[in-house]
Amino acid sequence: MNEPRTAIYPGSFDPLTLGHEDIARRSLKFVDRLVVAVAHHPTQQKDRLFSAEDRVAIIRECFAAEPRIEVDEFSGLLVDYCRARKARIVIRGLRAVSDFEYEFQMALMNRELWPELEMVFMTPGLEHTFLSASLIREIASLGGDVSEFVSPPVLRRLEETFPD
Numbered sequence: 452m453n454e455p456r457t458a459i460y461p462g463s464f465d466p467l468t469l470g471h472e473d474i475a476r477r478s479l480k481f482v483d484r485l486v487v488a489v490a491h492h493p494t495q496q497k498d499r500l501f502s503a504e505d506r507v508a509i510i511r512e513c514f515a516a517e518p519r520i521e522v523d524e525f526s527g528l529l530v531d532y533c534r535a536r537k538a539r540i541v542i543r544g545l546r547a548v549s550d551f552e553y554e555f556q557m558a559l560m561n562r563e564l565w566p567e568l569e570m571v572f573m574t575p576g577l578e579h580t581f582l583s584a585s586l587i588r589e590i591a592s593l594g595g596d597v598s599e600f601v602s603p604p605v606l607r608r609l610e611e612t613f614p615d
């Protein structure tokens with residue numbers, strides 16, 4: 452029997468948005484198993500909202516009904532994590548041209564570091580293309596309603612973090 456095809460979906464996921472969820476679920480059309488990998492120290496450091504442990508717990512709750520999705524965390528190089536997990540496919544979401552430059556650079560550099568790795572870029576559904584974790588953080592911290600943009604486990608944690 453062939454080895455199950457495993458892909459890594461790395462990111463900050465701070466917090467996980469419906470756009471991330473959409474990409475993860477779409478990828479199951481062509482991979483057998485997806486590992487959503489929360490980066491401890493993302494390359495572009497952003498203002499952090501939740502700890503990596505909290506993000507893992509939240510994401511696990513969001514994908515609780517999906518047995519083919521595993522949630523893990525990693526630190527260090529993405530290519531080293533992929534090698535350790537024996538996964539040669541990395542999934543990244545591309546929303547707009549503005550994402551492209553950074554993603555393109557990262558893809559080529561990752562390939563330099565481990566030539567066997569393939570990065571697969573996916574577009575979320577149109578209704579999710581304007582979503583970003585940083586906007587969700589900002590809106591939630593300023594008391595705005597983000598219930599349309601995140602799953603209930605994320606919403607609950609945001610409401611606990613930013614009570615009215």
Ligand code: PNS
Nearest residue numbers: 461462463490493494527528529557560
């Ligand atoms: O959701 P993000 O913040 O855009 O995800 C970025 C992430 C985590 C994929 C990127 O920062 C990363 O791969 N970090 C691990 C460190 C690493 O491998 N850096 C070299 C990249 S070429």
